[in-house]
Amino acid sequence: MTSATQRNASGAGGCPFHGGDEPALAPDGCPVSPRAAAFDPFERPYQLDPAEALRWSREQEPVFYSPRLGYWVVSRYDDIKAIFRDNLTFSPSIALEKITPASREAQAVLESYDYGMNRTLVNEDEPAHMARRRELLEAFSPEALEAHAPVVRRLVREKLDAIIDRGRADLVAEMFWEVPLTVALHFLGVPEEDMEQLRRFSVAHTLNTWGRPSPEQQVEVAEGVGKFWQYSGEVLRKMQARPEGHGWMYDMIEKNRQKPDVVTDNYLHSMMMAIIVAAHETTALATANAFRQLLSRPEVWTDLCDNPALIPAAAEECLRHSGSVVAWRRIATRDAEVGGVTIPEGGKILMVTASANHDPAHFENPDELDIYRDNAVDHLTFGYGSHQCMGKNLGRMEMRIFLEEFTRRLPHLELEEQEFTFLPNTSFRGPEALWVRWDPAQNPERRDPAVRDAQRDFPVGAPSRQDIAREMVVAKVHAAAEGVLQLALEDPHGRRVPEWSPGSHVDLIVDDYVRKYSLCGETDDSYWLQVAVLREESGRGGSAWIHEHLKPGMPLRLRGPKNHFRLDETADRYVLIAGGIGITPIIAMADRLKRLGKPFELHYAGRSRSSMAFIERLERDHGDALRLYPKAEGARLDLAALLAEPRDGTLLYACGPERLLAALEAGTAQWPEGSLRVEHFTAEGALLDPGHEHAFEVELTDSELVVEVAADRTLLQALRAAGVDVPSDCEEGLCGSCQVEVVEGEIDHRDKVLTAAERAGQDRLMSCCSRAKGKKLVLAL
Known part of the structure; x- marks a missing residue:
């Protein structure tokens, strides 16, 4: 080990693994665990199911160095989200770098085509990234995207018309690849020519950037990439010659004329090639993944057919459970701690978002495909922060229209038994074929022709919680x-x-x-x-x-x-405190701790024995740990005595009336920060009262936007109206889902989540309820 590593080995920033005979070493000199040393994303387990392949990492070693890959691999939700949020410490500059270095022969082929793909929005650092992103955003607003819905609907319907009486099809070949590609070209304003050629180009680009082609394959792939670059340039020149066309690329050509220093010639060429891939490949693969997962669960498919209002939620859950974007890459610009491990300056990072989307610390029952999950929108498949995918809502729209047409017109669709294959790479995933069958005689439109056109449309954007x-x-x-x-x-x-x-x-x-x-x-x-x-x-x-x-x-x-009141199972001891009906979450915690063999004590106060729920079960199952305080019998919970001496390694969990929770917060002031965990029942004082509010301004540092928050709107509502995605759940200040980082400004805290110390820090707020005390806040969004 290096001396720095030795100093930190037992604490934050230290080695995640010790011991073994002559283990492999990470760049910082830290030993690499056997499972980390064996990890290879190009082997079958990761290619078939990256989330499952990294279960061991989420549970035991969430940040590890992979000698075979030469990257630090990060697998947990909070760690990956933190990396996404800090694009200064964790630069996106390597996002499109070849993960397998090109051979000299392949490099020579690329040079023969004058291949010069440079920066795009995906791999660009600040401040250039936001300067360009602002110029490109308008076409991705919900209002602008709505105009593309009829085209998507027409294309899907035409493809479905062509196969509906056949009874069997490979949906990838027949629909899922071509429709998103056509939509992408329509969005860009690119002529719809050479579809099959473009498909081969796209495959070559994926293998070239995120794959591990053999030396022989590298030359072939380089030929495809070079031709793709050449083709993109030819199309761009044709479009520049007739600037009266319509589409996103025409808008960019005009921006190039107006601001050539911001939207440069090379940038135009690079974006043309990158967007053709990004705008269709991710949607095509995501749709194939979604149909595979839904059809492999006939009961879930039936629920969706019976209740089409669930389609947006189902699409979002499929993006979480089996999204097409498996991983993204970053490089550390300085020594930085992630998940208790120090990644050295220059360390390359593979953030496996597919693993993060299955992190049980954020998603309840994460391995289940649950179309009723109302926090699926928290998934990291689209990335997070200032580099979040701009085209996410176009992809959502396409997936929803595919699902709506199929559930309405072919509710009896079945998945054939087949072996699924995937293009081997680290970052994008979807089956290369998806064979399905159905009985045309059961097609609903044979009985009622009106079924064909009885479409249901959905608003552009994230799914509404009210429909789930x-x-x-x-x-x-x-x-x-x-x-x-x-x-x-x-x-x-x-x-x-x-x-x-x-x-x-x-x-x-x-x-x-x-x-x-x-x-x-x-x-x-x-x-x-x-x-x-x-x-x-x-x-x-x-x-x-x-x-x-x-x-x-x-x-x-x-x-x-x-679950916003999750039990941390790593403490040495526990004190559980319940007042009245607050026993409901506490009894489940007691059951779990008993099952784990963890020492705990349970204090339960109420008006009288007759009004205190579950007493018989508590006495039966937890009698040794239970202390009852029925007020009618003169019993009293003495919080002062209970909390007098802070106990090392002890966590307190409490639920009950507000006065009890307030007393606990005051009584644990001398305990270590974070010792007390509580759940509130009510949002008293948190809800918006327009008659007593004042308007204020919010500056967003990452997005470089200024948002006005009116007196009759919450900060969360104003942010979403500006196109900024902020996760939320309760929207009453009780759960903490909508927390945002505050850079500057005095906060009017109204939540029931933050501790007194956290409020005093003035560095975070809950956007669903808290506001500015003055006229302005600056947020890291």
Whole structure:
């Protein structure tokens, strides 16, 4: 080891692996673990399923050096998102660099074509990147993209018309490759010629940049890339000769005339070639992946056919679960810590976004394809931050139209048994063929010709959370305590319910009410989701409606499960504290800790024994750890005594009335930062009150935009209206999903997520509810 590595070996920035006989060494001198040394993205496990191939990394070694690749590999969600956010420390300049160095023979071929692809938006550093990106954004606004929907619909429908009475097809060859390519050319304004030639060019470009072709293949691939470059230049010159044309490239040609120092000649040529690939290949592969995953789950496909409102959510979940973009690359411009490991200056980084999209720390039950998942939009398939894919909404539109046409016109579509093959490379993934079959006699339009044209359109952009709801049935209702109703919910078709983890909750949609309830049954119960509902006479009426109307057999809808109160299982000891109905998430945590063999104590306070839910089960399952404090019996939870001495290695989890949580926050002021984890029930004080608000301005440093936030709009709403994607969930200041970094300005904090110390730091806010105290905020977005 180097001396620096030795100094840090036991802490942050240290080696992730020690020991072994003469292990391989990373560039910083740190030993490489056997699994890291064996990792090769060109071998079968990664090529078939990159997320599964890196499960060991997510669980054990989230940042490791791969000697075979010569890259640092990063596999967890938070680490990859942090890299995306900091494009100064982690430069995108190598994003299009050949991952396998060209042979001299291949290089000579490229030179013979005067190949000179330089910077594009994908691999450009600041400040040039944002200067150019601003010039290119207008065509990607939702309003501009809406104009392309009729063309996409026509192309998909024509292709489907051609095969609908055949009964069998390879959807990749028949539809998924050509339609996105035609749409890309239409968007660019490029003549729709030489489709098959362009397909070969695109394959060559992918292998050249992200593949590992043999020396013989390198020459052949270089020929394809050189011809692609040559072809792109010829098309560009033709377009420049008749500037009256329409399309994105014509807009760029005009920008080139107006601002030749920003949109240069070489930039035009490079973007022409890059966009032809990027605008169609990623969508073609993503659509093939989506149909493969959906059709391999007939029950999910049926749900989609029965409820087409779920199509945007299903497309987004497929992008998360099996997106076409598997990985991106960066290079460290200085020594930088990622996930507790120091990546040295000059270290090349492979961010495996496919792995991040399966990180259980961010996505509940991540390996399940769940079309009801309402945080799928958090996926990193489109990247994140200032380099996020500009064409994401065009790709979404195409995938949705494909799904809408097929679910309406061929709901009886089936996936044939077949062996899937993939173009071997590190970064883009989708089956090379997708064979399906159906019985033309069952085509709905044979019975009703109107089916062919009965299309359903969707707004451009991310899916609406309001459309993502799971159909359930009330299986059982019983009193868990005085004024507390316990509900067991099941799938109407008798299928398994989604897996969930302690701390998870669901949004229950009953009548006109939407309410959040923690899951409180057994986490390994595969067929029931259970919640407990306290009747609140002073509430908004939702709990009273549930108590008075819900009966076994009644249908209802819910969103989730989702978890913003996740149990950290790495602590030495735990103190669990519940007040009243706050026992619901806490009991699931107690069950989990007992199963793990972790020491814990459980303190449960309530009005009376008769009003405290689950006492019998708690005494049965957790009697040794349980302390009860029924107020009617004179028992009192002495927080001062409980919290008097901070305990090393101990985490406190609490849920209950606001006064209890406030007392806990005050009582743990002397405990280590982060020791207390709480869940709030209400968003009191967080919701927008336009009559008492003032407008303010927000400067976005990454996007170089200035956004006005009106008195009657939240910051989150204003950011989205400006085209800036910010993840969110509760939108009430309770979950922390919409946190953004604050560079400058005084914050009016209204959330229930940040600690007092975090608020005092003035470096972050929850964009769904918090605002500026003054006239301006500067955000790192």
